[in-house]
Amino acid sequence: MTSTITTFPYKNTPRAFKTRTNQTQRLRVSCNLAPEDQDRGDNTLINCCPPKLQKTIKPFVFPTENTVRMRWSAHKGTPEQMKKFKTAIQAMKDLPHDHPHSFASQAKIHCAYCNGAYTEVNSGFPDTRIEIHNSWLFFPFHRWYLYFFERILGKLINDPTFALPFWQWDETDGMQMPQMFVPENIDVNKNFLYDPFRDNKHLPPAIVDLDYADNDKPHNDQVQRNKCTMYRDLISNAGDPISFFGAIYEAGEEPIPDDKSIGSVETGCHNNVHRWVGDPNQPLHEDMGVFYSAARDPLFYAHHANIDRMWKLWKELRLPGHVDLTHPSWLNASYVFYDENEDLVMAMLMMLMLVVPYGQMARGYGQQVLVVFASLAVTYGLKPWVTTSRH
Numbered sequence: 001m002t003s004t005i006t007t008f009p010y011k012n013t014p015r016a017f018k019t020r021t022n023q024t025q026r027l028r029v030s031c032n033l034a035p036e037d038q039d040r041g042d043n044t045l046i047n048c049c050p051p052k053l054q055k056t057i058k059p060f061v062f063p064t065e066n067t068v069r070m071r072w073s074a075h076k077g078t079p080e081q082m083k084k085f086k087t088a089i090q091a092m093k094d095l096p097h098d099h100p101h102s103f104a105s106q107a108k109i110h111c112a113y114c115n116g117a118y119t120e121v122n123s124g125f126p127d128t129r130i131e132i133h134n135s136w137l138f139f140p141f142h143r144w145y146l147y148f149f150e151r152i153l154g155k156l157i158n159d160p161t162f163a164l165p166f167w168q169w170d171e172t173d174g175m176q177m178p179q180m181f182v183p184e185n186i187d188v189n190k191n192f193l194y195d196p197f198r199d200n201k202h203l204p205p206a207i208v209d210l211d212y213a214d215n216d217k218p219h220n221d222q223v224q225r226n227k228c229t230m231y232r233d234l235i236s237n238a239g240d241p242i243s244f245f246g247a248i249y250e251a252g253e254e255p256i257p258d259d260k261s262i263g264s265v266e267t268g269c270h271n272n273v274h275r276w277v278g279d280p281n282q283p284l285h286e287d288m289g290v291f292y293s294a295a296r297d298p299l300f301y302a303h304h305a306n307i308d309r310m311w312k313l314w315k316e317l318r319l320p321g322h323v324d325l326t327h328p329s330w331l332n333a334s335y336v337f338y339d340e341n342e343d344l345v346m347a348m349l350m351m352l353m354l355v356v357p358y359g360q361m362a363r364g365y366g367q368q369v370l371v372v373f374a375s376l377a378v379t380y381g382l383k384p385w386v387t388t389s390r391h
């Protein structure tokens with residue numbers, strides 16, 4: 001099995017501590033057909049490229065609105081929150097497929113960055129494909145991905161306060177697949193949060209297994225086991241930044257084999273929930289169980305909102321070693337997205353990580369930075385954490 005394209009692994013293993021050259025990662029916009037999972041044995045190519053609108057890449061700029069978006073727990077959503085979310089997803093699904101804001105285009109972003117559609121040509125490595133899993137790129141890439149997805153949804157329903165739900169599988173009451181994603185139809189209307197490619201055995205009231213290993217041995221104490229898994233992924237296996245975020249991965253390197261490089265949350269609850277949701281009757285456990293199709297399931301975004309929340313929780317434990325990385329090549333790694341205005345923007349973590357804690361922003365800009373920080377998933381129905389220094 002190749003390392004770039006695999007179904008989600010589930011074992012926790014030692015991680016590599018690699019040091020390599022420190023070139024900044026830059027990705028080109030031109031896109032290749034992504035070689036699909038080799039497991040199929042037919043060398044299928046899939047097209048994950050974003051629509052080409054002949055736009056030049058702009059640097060990301062902080063939004064100017066003073067709105068804080070508050071993400072909400074999917075199993076505790078108010079009728080109004082759930083209705084907005086469904087309406088926004090429906091609006092996305094109603095767009096033509098080749099529109100950069102369409103649900104299909106948004107889902108392809110994940111495929112493109114996971115399945116080798118981009119190369120590192122701007123870093124001087126035109127033949128090296130990029131993969132944002134199994135390394136320290138996992139958390140920042142997905143944070144940006146949700147950031148734009150959320151803003152696009154908000155724009156589609158004309159709501160600047162729109163925020164994503166998170167599937168709070170770490171809490172006892174949140175351990176079932178959130179109800180709003182489940183029925184195929186509600187009354188006579190189609191449920192746009194439904195996806196037929198899921199494991200039927202795992203619909204509610206099944207309790208998620210955060211340590212799922214492709215078998216369905218029922219555990220009487222599943223809730224307790226899940227809490228132990230959370231302890232493992234956020235504490236016992238996550239005592240330093242590389243163990244939590246994943247191994248160093250820099251320009252010019254081939255994607256790293258997962259077993260040596262993957263961070264504790266990614267290899268643990270993240271992968272296991274993907275596998276638990278995906279349909280075992282599909283060849284690669286589509287949709288959620290394999291990279292190229294995972295984001296075709298609306299549940300993906302609620303799952304990843306909770307993964308993003310894990311980053312916040314891990315830091316808030318304030319244990320020794322629970323601090324962000326400071327390597328320039330982590331902070332400078334960049335990705336390209338269509339934003340809510342259909343502009344092609346290049347986003348890099350440095351914009352957030354360096355600017356706020358080190359006070360390098362120009363005066364008068366602070367408020368905007370705080371807003372971005374907040375909308376980048378630091379508000380989860382809890383006190384905003386944005387003003388806290390990391391050091």
Ligand SMILES: [Cu+2]
Pocket residue numbers: 270274294304
């Ligand atoms: Cu994922």
